[in-house]
Amino acid sequence: MVVFKEQLKQRIVQILKEKAKQKGIDPEGVREENLVVENPPKSDLGDLAIPFFPFARSFRMPPAALSALVGESFGEGLPLGVERYNVVGPYLNIFLKRPFVTELLFQKVRQEGDRFGSSDILRSKKIMLEFSSPNTNKPLHLGHLRNDALGESVARILRFSGAVVRTVDLINDRGIHICKSMLAYKELGGGRTPEDEGMKSDHFVGKYYVLYNELAKRDPEAEDRARALLVKWEEGDPEVRSLWEKMNRWAVEGIKRTYERTGIHFDQFTFESEVYLKGKEEILKGLSQGIFYREADGSIWVNLEDIGLDRKVLLRSDGTSIYVTQDIGTAISRYNDWPFDTMIYVVASEQNYHFKVLFSILERLGYGWAKNLYHLSYGMVNLPEGKMKSREGTVVDADDLLDELAEMAREEIRGKEREEEVGNIEETAEKIALGALHYYLLQPSPSKDMVFNPRESLSFTGNTGPYIQYTGARICSMMRKLEGMPRLKERQGEPKHLETEEEWELVKLLFDFPSVVELSASTYNPSLVANYLYEISKSFSRYYHEHPILYAEDPQVAASRVELSRCVLQVLRNGMYLLNIPFLEVM
Numbered sequence: 144m145v146v147f148k149e150q151l152k153q154r155i156v157q158i159l160k161e162k163a164k165q166k167g168i169d170p171e172g173v174r175e176e177n178l179v180v181e182n183p184p185k186s187d188l189g190d191l192a193i194p195f196f197p198f199a200r201s202f203r204m205p206p207a208a209l210s211a212l213v214g215e216s217f218g219e220g221l222p223l224g225v226e227r228y229n230v231v232g233p234y235l236n237i238f239l240k241r242p243f244v245t246e247l248l249f250q251k252v253r254q255e256g257d258r259f260g261s262s263d264i265l266r267s268k269k270i271m272l273e274f275s276s277p278n279t280n281k282p283l284h285l286g287h288l289r290n291d292a293l294g295e296s297v298a299r300i301l302r303f304s305g306a307v308v309r310t311v312d313l314i315n316d317r318g319i320h321i322c323k324s325m326l327a328y329k330e331l332g333g334g335r336t337p338e339d340e341g342m343k344s345d346h347f348v349g350k351y352y353v354l355y356n357e358l359a360k361r362d363p364e365a366e367d368r369a370r371a372l373l374v375k376w377e378e379g380d381p382e383v384r385s386l387w388e389k390m391n392r393w394a395v396e397g398i399k400r401t402y403e404r405t406g407i408h409f410d411q412f413t414f415e416s417e418v419y420l421k422g423k424e425e426i427l428k429g430l431s432q433g434i435f436y437r438e439a440d441g442s443i444w445v446n447l448e449d450i451g452l453d454r455k456v457l458l459r460s461d462g463t464s465i466y467v468t469q470d471i472g473t474a475i476s477r478y479n480d481w482p483f484d485t486m487i488y489v490v491a492s493e494q495n496y497h498f499k500v501l502f503s504i505l506e507r508l509g510y511g512w513a514k515n516l517y518h519l520s521y522g523m524v525n526l527p528e529g530k531m532k533s534r535e536g537t538v539v540d541a542d543d544l545l546d547e548l549a550e551m552a553r554e555e556i557r558g559k560e561r562e563e564e565v566g567n568i569e570e571t572a573e574k575i576a577l578g579a580l581h582y583y584l585l586q587p588s589p590s591k592d593m594v595f596n597p598r599e600s601l602s603f604t605g606n607t608g609p610y611i612q613y614t615g616a617r618i619c620s621m622m623r624k625l626e627g628m629p630r631l632k633e634r635q636g637e638p639k640h641l642e643t644e645e646e647w648e649l650v651k652l653l654f655d656f657p658s659v660v661e662l663s664a665s666t667y668n669p670s671l672v673a674n675y676l677y678e679i680s681k682s683f684s685r686y687y688h689e690h691p692i693l694y695a696e697d698p699q700v701a702a703s704r705v706e707l708s709r710c711v712l713q714v715l716r717n718g719m720y721l722l723n724i725p726f727l728e729v730m
């Protein structure tokens with residue numbers, strides 16, 4: 144929160160508390176969190192607006208009377224940065240001292256630079272963030288791209304807000320689906336390697352998963368042979384294990400290359416094969432404590448019907464492992480290894496039920512920290528043509544999609560005849576592709592299903608990543624020109640020379656950045672930052688079209704406009720970093 148907003152809030156709370164005391168009302172009832180500072184819909188209504196509805200009941204006064212009362216109580220000493228106020232019904236509208244606020248912005252951005260927008264609202268909170276968590280039978284697909292975009296961005300936003308974050312990738316490297324790719328390779332692979340076929344290694348593995356599905360259609364016994372492989376794997380059969388190791392290495396290596404390409408980082412990789420047995424002990428413990436019950440066939444269950452969920456099996460009589468049981472073990476060992484304040488699972492909404500069950504079981508087992516587990520659920524991503532399919536092998540492959548986007552971005556650069564300015568076309572196109580992808584995936588709120596439209600995501604105008612990149616590049620180009628204008632370059636900007644409404648709108652918007660980041664950190668929602676960057680870009684473009692900056696007649700005005708543009712540039716940079724959208728100096 145920005146200083147003068149904070150001080151304004153405190154002053155109003157203080158006034159309300161005093162008034163409460165005078166009226167014999169408990170001042171503790173005046174809660175600071177009920178006091179909201181809004182941005183009025185129209186600027187002639189003021190720069191900030193405070194509604195008094197939340198206090199009307201305890202004061203037994205109409206909100207309009209309260210707003211008037213608070214306004215009058217300011218008396219001579221208006222709060223810091225406040226020029227004047229206006230009482231409009233239940234609202235107290237505040238007009239700020241423009242030069243004062245603008246100077247504060249200039250100072251803050253100059254001082255904080257890359258840290259502008261950061262805060263310590265999560266200071267030293269330990270947050271573990273699991274995301275991506277692919278399976279090693281095939282490469283990453285479009286759904287993973289949304290998962291990865293969310294996970295990486297949330298990690299950056301949380302760190303920017305002071306948290307100590309550990310990102311973990313739980314690689315699902317065991318189970319029947321893995322054995323299916325293994326079986327197809329064993330029977331049809333002829334010992335070939337990814338190098339032999341010039342294929343990226345995870346795609347090579349994925350090819351055998353597709354081949355397995357074709358095989359299973361012709362040969363109904365294929366499934367039995369895959370199961371037999373799983374049994375052998377569990378027994379530790381050396382031959383099966385070595386095939387498994389080889390194929391997993393291929394899969395994981397390839398997947399890691401995609402992470403590298405997309406700027407995704409993990410602090411820790413965990414493999415399900417190393418942790419999947421851990422839950423079983425907990426289940427037996429729970430059984431002896433009467434938290435779970437045993438069926439006649441020997442299987443162990445939990446009954447969650449009292450909280451509106453089902454009965455759920457936790458240990459089968461044949462001892463084969465169960466997804467939720469595995470997650471119980473994983474959660475406990477994670478906590479023991481790194482006692483977190485919060486643990487976030489970024490996993491698709493298909494698994495909402497799974498996480499409800501998981502969290503309730505951990506609570507029943509008496510783990511106090513279970514209440515700090517959070518499922519960051521996100522919706523499905525489809526392509527315009529229809530749903531992504533996986534079993535048939537027509538899944539939208541992440542690498543292929545990235546290649547296609549990069550190719551389209553290259554066309555865009557050529558079509559606009561920007562080859563010469565851009566210089567390195569390959570690199571620029573790749574960055575535009577990533578910007579397009581990440582912005583498009585992060586812009587809607589996480590829980591919503593969405594359609595990914597590659598063509599639309601790459602548009603240089605409208606609500607897209609490239610539009611935001613372009614706004615940044617345009618300011619950079621202006622700054623390069625400034626280098627050749629030494630007299631202007633040396634002049635200091637001064638707030639009093641910024642007199643247009645567009646400038647004031649920009650100043651206010653820029654000042655909102657820290658609160659936007661705070662809100663996105665506390666709600667794990669990068670879309671707030673995305674939409675905010677779009678607002679900034681639109682606002683700047685409008686300004687740029689309507690007013691000359693470098694070539695403003697009065698050099699004082701020009702220098703001040705340059706300074707304001709520099710603030711826009713900094714906020715774009717910082718915001719783009721938080722969304723993992725590459726910044727481009729030229730495009």
Ligand code: ARG
Binds near residue numbers: 273276278470
């Ligand atoms: N590998 C799983 C899948 O593809 C996702 C794992 C989610 N994480 C977890 N802790 N259960 O469906």
